Amino acid sequence: MNRVFVVVVLALAVAFGTGVAVQGQAEKAPGTVILKGAPLGGVKFDHPKHVKLADNKCETCHHPSKPAMPLKTPHQKCSDCHQKTPTAQVKTIYRAAFHDAMAKTGTCITCHQKNAAGGKAPTKCNSCHMKSNT
Numbered sequence: 001m002n003r004v005f006v007v008v009v010l011a012l013a014v015a016f017g018t019g020v021a022v023q024g025q026a027e028k029a030p031g032t033v034i035l036k037g038a039p040l041g042g043v044k045f046d047h048p049k050h051v052k053l054a055d056n057k058c059e060t061c062h063h064p065s066k067p068a069m070p071l072k073t074p075h076q077k078c079s080d081c082h083q084k085t086p087t088a089q090v091k092t093i094y095r096a097a098f099h100d101a102m103a104k105t106g107t108c109i110t111c112h113q114k115n116a117a118g119g120k121a122p123t124k125c126n127s128c129h130m131k132s133n134t
């Protein structure tokens with residue numbers, strides 16, 4: 001009897017553990033994605049490469065939850081909240097989530113400006129935005 005009980009408890013623990021693992025996978029960082037919206041063309045963004053470039057610091061791009069509009073998942077898509085026109089809850093428009101109007105500063109640009117030597121970190125509009133990125 002006791003043995004059966006232990007087996008059942010173990011089975012439950014395994015099932016529960018698996019459930020947690022599956023949920024964890026939903027939070028797995030994406031591979032290369034194309035960020036879309038700009039009339040200039042989409043931006044091909046190599047997420048894994050950038051995780052390394054940011055020394056594994058996710059918060060370099062994913063800010064903490066803000067009271068005005070709390071995060072649903074810790075690393076939710078920017079476009080879920082940042083819209084093309086400001087909303088009552090989120091004033092920062094879609095573009096401003098990535099860079100300012102002239103692409104001189106911002107999430108994607110400040111680091112590129114620092115790494116401009118060598119020319120591999122793009123700072124010009126059409127070195128990020130390309131019509132071919134669909």
Ligand code: HEC
Nearest residue numbers: 027028029030033050051054057058060061075076077078
């Ligand atoms: C250089 C900036 C940057 C860094 C650093 C970064 N991310 Fe991201 N991440 C993004 C962007 C931009 C998106 C939005 C992709 C999209 O809209 O499809 C994203 C999307 C995601 C998503 C998908 C969200 C969804 O709902 O589809 C997950 C999960 C994620 N990141 C996890 C992480 C984790 C974990 C780390 C740290 C280990 C990390 N990211 C570091 C920029 C970054």
Ligand code: HEC
Nearest residue numbers: 061062066068069070071076077078081089090091092097
């Ligand atoms: C759940 C909603 C939500 C998600 C997802 C989200 N943000 Fe935000 N973000 C906000 C809110 C709310 C603010 C507060 C300022 C405002 O009203 O615009 C903000 C502000 C910002 C700002 C302005 C500076 C600051 O910290 O106040 C930047 C830049 C920004 N977000 C970039 C991003 C990027 C890049 C992503 C995706 C990697 C992202 N956000 C994902 C809601 C969100």
Ligand code: HEC
Nearest residue numbers: 043044045046053054060107108111112115120121122128
């Ligand atoms: C922590 C610094 C940092 C941040 C933040 C960052 N980048 Fe980069 N990015 C780099 C560096 C460094 C390179 C050059 C990589 C190399 O040497 O190959 C690069 C290269 C690129 C390239 C050229 C193609 C490639 O993958 O090498 C694109 C496109 C790009 N980044 C887009 C973005 C976008 C979009 C964001 C914002 C969501 C962003 N980056 C944020 C550092 C950064």
Ligand code: HEC
Nearest residue numbers: 035036037038042043084095098102103108123124125128
């Ligand atoms: C480091 C890469 C990078 C550079 C350089 C860059 N952008 Fe962007 N920009 C992005 C990303 C990522 C987005 C969000 C995805 C998209 O709309 O393509 C964005 C969004 C935008 C948007 C918003 C589109 C919308 O739907 O509201 C505009 C407009 C824009 N960029 C214009 C420019 C201009 C003009 C320049 C040059 C002065 C420039 N960008 C340089 C990465 C870049």
